Amino acid sequence: MSRKRPGRVRTKRDNRREPLLLSTIQPQNINVREGEVMTIVCPDCETWRRLMGETQLKIREHCPRGCTGRAAECEEHARCAGSNQPVRLDISIEQ
Numbered sequence: 001m002s003r004k005r006p007g008r009v010r011t012k013r014d015n016r017r018e019p020l021l022l023s024t025i026q027p028q029n030i031n032v033r034e035g036e037v038m039t040i041v042c043p044d045c046e047t048w049r050r051l052m053g054e055t056q057l058k059i060r061e062h063c064p065r066g067c068t069g070r071a072a073e074c075e076e077h078a079r080c081a082g083s084n085q086p087v088r089l090d091i092s093i094e095q
Contacts, residue, residue, distance in 0.1 A: 014058060019086035032089070044082035057087040 020043065022030065029041040038051040042059055050060045061083040 014084045014086050015081065017085060019088040021088050021090045023091045040087065042080060042082040043085070045080045049082070051087060057089065059083060059085040059087065 020040075022032070025040070031037075031039045032051070038057070039048050040051055040059060041047065042049045042062070045062075045064045047062075049062055051057045052060045059082055062080050064078070064080040
């Protein structure tokens with residue numbers, strides 16, 4: 001049986017915005033619980049997206065709302081402006 005590897009950020013690029021601070025995001029819009037896939041509501045398209053990375057978190061590249069699939073599979077759509085948005089954990093997960 002193959003081992004499931006955690007997702008990781010494969011690019012050093014980001015969307016050139018200031019990092020989102022965990023303390024400024026409403027608790028119902030983020031999931032960073034241990035043992036679960038870390039997800040966040042994209043501030044631009046307002047859909048749940050996966051957080052990639054272990055030390056430097058980023059919102060995974062994706063298409064804007066209305067497109068199904070990943071950004072690489074959506075040729076007719078531009079990438080969402082919230083793609084590769086850095087996220088900084090400025091408070092503990094318990095808080």
